[in-house]
Amino acid sequence: MSCRVTDHALATVDRYRERLAAFTALPSVGGDPAQARAMEDTRSFLEGLIAEAGFTNQRRLGPADSGHQALYAERLEHPGAPTLLVYGHYDVQPPEPYDLWHSPPFEMTERDGRLYARGISDDKGPLLIALHALAAFEAVDGTLPLNVKLLIEGEEETGSPSMPAILNENADLLSADAMLSADGGRWRADLLTLNVGSRGSGGFEITLRTAAKDLHSGRYGGAVPNALHEMARLLAGLHDDAGRITCPGFTDGLPEPDADERAEMANIPFDEGAFADALGTVPQGEDGYTTLERLWLRPTVELNGMWGGHTGAGGKTVTPAEAHAKITLRFPPGQDAARAQDAVIADLRARTPAGATLDVFDVRQATDAASVPQGHPLLIACGDALEAVHGHRPRHVRMGASLPLVNMIKDVLGIETVMFSFSTSDEDFHAPNEFLRAASIPEGIAAWVAVLRRAGALDVDAFTPYRG
Amino acid sequence: MSCRVTDHALATVDRYRERLAAFTALPSVGGDPAQARAMEDTRSFLEGLIAEAGFTNQRRLGPADSGHQALYAERLEHPGAPTLLVYGHYDVQPPEPYDLWHSPPFEMTERDGRLYARGISDDKGPLLIALHALAAFEAVDGTLPLNVKLLIEGEEETGSPSMPAILNENADLLSADAMLSADGGRWRADLLTLNVGSRGSGGFEITLRTAAKDLHSGRYGGAVPNALHEMARLLAGLHDDAGRITCPGFTDGLPEPDADERAEMANIPFDEGAFADALGTVPQGEDGYTTLERLWLRPTVELNGMWGGHTGAGGKTVTPAEAHAKITLRFPPGQDAARAQDAVIADLRARTPAGATLDVFDVRQATDAASVPQGHPLLIACGDALEAVHGHRPRHVRMGASLPLVNMIKDVLGIETVMFSFSTSDEDFHAPNEFLRAASIPEGIAAWVAVLRRAGALDVDAFTPYRG
Structure with missing residues (x-):
């Protein structure tokens, strides 16, 4: 040789x-x-x-x-x-x-x-x-x-x-x-x-229904649920103000990065500001973690798509009866992906308001x-x-x-x-x-x-x- | 004659x-x-x-x-x-x-x-x-x-x-x-x-931008803002848990219905349950008001449309950079429509997260x-x-x-x-x-x-x- x-x-x-x-x-x-x-x-x-x-x-x-x-x-x-x-x-x-x-x-x-x-x-x-x-x-x-x-x-x-x-x-x-x-x-x-x-992944779609049909927002607005408001509330409730995913049981068993691990990551040359600048954004995520920790060692619940009601040109005075979202998840090492995904779905179901129905479908097999x-x-x-x-x-x-x-x-x-x-x-x-x-x-x-x-x-x- | x-x-x-x-x-x-x-x-x-x-x-x-x-x-x-x-x-x-x-x-x-x-x-x-x-x-x-x-x-x-x-x-x-x-x-x-x-009305559209472009939700998710999450949070924040519109100044000067007015309305034959059943929904709105009071004497901020990210078939692992909403408002007697609409817009602007931009456009002239x-x-x-x-x-x-x-x-x-x-x-x-x-x-x-x-x-x- x-x-x-x-x-x-x-x-x-x-x-x-x-x-x-x-x-x-x-x-x-x-x-x-x-x-x-x-x-x-x-x-x-x-x-x-x-x-x-x-x-x-x-x-x-x-x-x-x-x-x-x-x-x-x-x-x-x-x-x-x-x-x-x-x-x-x-x-x-x-x-x-x-x-x-x-x-x-x-x-x-x-x-x-x-x-x-x-x-x-x-x-x-x-x-x-x-x-x-x-x-x-x-x-x-x-x-x-x-x-x-x-x-x-x-x-x-x-x-x-x-x-x-x-x-x-x-x-x-x-x-x-x-x-x-x-x-x-x-x-x-x-x-x-x-x-x-690499992180594991999962995902699913949801449809929230709050009435049998779309209703006139003037005639009914204020006295009936609005599927978009309820969806916004459901989705906003996935994280707390500190950016932490709040679904009960979601992070059970997920270890916090230890001091050595954090030190090693901190030692990697990485400019958070330049990283965000290049994307035209600002660093944002779970409080108490660096960008690399957020990317490599922390889980996410990400909205990939969200829609409902009138999305075309002009106005329409409608109180929508249906709202939709596409959601994916990422799981860091040490997280039980299947259990964590189930926890998110269970939380969405638990927070679905009375009188509304939540369909969860196209559920992917969560991978660690x-x-x-x-x-x-x-x-x-x-x-x-x-x-x-x-x-x-x-x-x-x-x-x-x-x-x-x-x-x-x-x-x-x-x-x-x-x-x-x-x-x-x-x-x-x-x-x-x-x-x-x-x-x-x-x-x-x-x-x-x-x-x-x-x-x-x-x-x-x-x-x-x-x-x- | x-x-x-x-x-x-x-x-x-x-x-x-x-x-x-x-x-x-x-x-x-x-x-x-x-x-x-x-x-x-x-x-x-x-x-x-x-x-x-x-x-x-x-x-x-x-x-x-x-x-x-x-x-x-x-x-x-x-x-x-x-x-x-x-x-x-x-x-x-x-x-x-x-x-x-x-x-x-x-x-x-x-x-x-x-x-x-x-x-x-x-x-x-x-x-x-x-x-x-x-x-x-x-x-x-x-x-x-x-x-x-x-x-x-x-x-x-x-x-x-x-x-x-x-x-x-x-x-x-x-x-x-x-x-x-x-x-x-x-x-x-x-x-x-x-x-x-009849109630007065107003309305506008908003676009929230959190990054220069859509980003891969695996590569960036957790470390950059997601426009859909931020929009959900903005919109969910328009109401409190009691269904009351929370935008500062929104209800300034709006009188509470007085006892006579409420008694007169309560005297109108109206079956709230049958009203909601016919729509395939449940009565829902501001706590402390009847359905008729909510419809006739209370204001609304209604989402008529909301969208962003991937809304077509299948999945897409994207962290969207833009989210959109169409909003209309209704104003009961005694509310200054123009001032109330301005209050909602000001609140959305005030709660727009750092690093994001909120465009407010197609603002209608609010009518009392x-x-x-x-x-x-x-x-x-x-x-x-x-x-x-x-x-x-x-x-x-x-x-x-x-x-x-x-x-x-x-x-x-x-x-x-x-x-x-x-x-x-x-x-x-x-x-x-x-x-x-x-x-x-x-x-x-x-x-x-x-x-x-x-x-x-x-x-x-x-x-x-x-x-x-």
Whole structure:
């Protein structure tokens, strides 16, 4: 083993770029039926690269007649060595609105050190970084330093509807010691980090009915309930004036962050004012916590939508009989998500005024927060790899958002996932003018070569304590 | 003067019905440009009836090039006698949804003592009652018992956009001692009433902004404000737990109903439970007041619409940056409407959280409640007329809704308006299957003959104290 693989991988970065241009030229918008042909072209494109990197047993997973199949392939040439499941996805968000793009979304364009294209940051660039590193091992050594299984999804941007079935039906095929994901996103461009956890999530919708029909607000106003007022009161009552969620039982068992944890977070360079300024807002949340604590260690009940009555142009003198809200929840480590979600629903029901009815529906299965254990060998290997490339160790950080796939992988395959993408969270994925920093490409390639080599050096038994 | 006019008017009720059938067969939907021809046919139809009733100086008021002109005519044959301005309107609400009608909306159909057609209760039947009574005087006496000016509007159902200009530009032409309106609606079928007042009204819209753009509810939730939460809190804070409006200064100067007033209202037969049951709701409002007191003597701040964030199908993990609400207010007698509306807006501004912005727009001019003074000669004449027809005096009641025209008439012409319609408020105007009780027709005809005769007997000076 030498630096020859890294050298080769970096020396061929032009080929990486050519391929990235070809990959991003394919409008693989999974949610758009009109792009079914482009999705198939994209699968064929990737299958060619995967074969070139020496992978075998290629197959497609999931239903062929609906949605978009995931690609699978493997190189299992080192009995007794660890096996990594490497994840990425080939579908992209829709490009609309076109008129806000400064260059065509399916024509990779470089400006000021940034490569612009739909899907380039999420997830084509990072996925191709992983494949480029894997191909470099093939080109130089003719083999990989460990066993690798590839799982490249085509439905990530449409909610991964087939993934639970794919995992359950192919659990043996996909079995591995850990998953290394080329998806996700680095927190910040100015701080080297590794993400070690995400909040769990839940959600539901509610409809409140206070009368059989809308009533004239002049003829009846003041003597009958108004569904919008009652909804406003219900929703305002979810938090107290200190920003704390007040639903009885909601935080039962949720530990307060301890002094060490708080000190560690306080030590992360983070400018609350600049953070809020960039969003055109002010820091606001539960009293007594910093912004990072609020994002990483505290739960939320968020209103995603709220509506009722006349919402069109002009006035209408109506006392609405129905009001609606869409609500999602986030759960930090240590919170029993299912119990907490039930507590919110129970509180809304308990506070529904007499004579009104509350329908709670589309209740999602609440998922607990995910955390990669600090001692997990792949997490350590990723840290080592980043240190080798950057000269210093990454900070461990969490994210406020949720990673449903990570929960699914843990539940079905019993393994941990480390996110090792080289996109950055500010790169406007899901928005016009998505870009990837050009400098991230060599960093990512070098880091993927380094982590594969380090993971290959691990004793397979080191993973055992972390497998479910 | 004798009962001969009443006898004639009632003996020719078949002709009334034929004309009502012809009148309601004209689809005079003023808001539908496709019915412009029907609107013109309706004007011509009425002009024929008006001429037949002996009126002269017919003309059309208001802009001819936009909207629908009002009809004017007069019989001013009794110098020194009172002059009444008689009001009605010839436009109707749209008939949609057609499929809910049990008989065609523009084909008058009788079932179980009810005559069904769009506009038959609002306001074609009641307007034709007034015209039928006026025509009976012409047929029997060759003159009216007093001076009458007709004002028949064609834009009532579309918000009377031309009426302020019509009144201002024709103030001399329209000058009178009082207005008698064939529009409105009797409160209940089971109680003889005269409406002596309505609440004033106001309204505005608000938009609350808490950030420059919508944010991901996982990535940012808990550390940034959510516009929907803040809007819910703002709106929930308009009332206290006792249902009282809490905006500082809102009720300044508003008198509490006195014991006599409360006793009088308590004496009106009214079943709160049945009222709420019929609406599929429960009585709810300011603690310490009855339903009628809440409707007639207390103010409201009503949410007519509220919305923000994702309101379509499915979920979206968004922390919305904007929330919206449409608000209307009602003001009882004794409340300074403009000051009260300002107090609500000032309170919303004062409670807008730091870092958020509140836009208040489309602010309507707040109007005070309207009340016909108890001693007004036309009100007394109307009571006498109803007593003559029904054998007992009507109760004086108020309404919770507002009558902008009554305020306009008072402001511009300086005169009071008495509502003397023979529709009833449960007759589904503005809804499918609008109807007029057949029994209301002879009652109304007899009452209009009686009130015209009684008003003609009044001394014109009796109106002087009530003219502005």
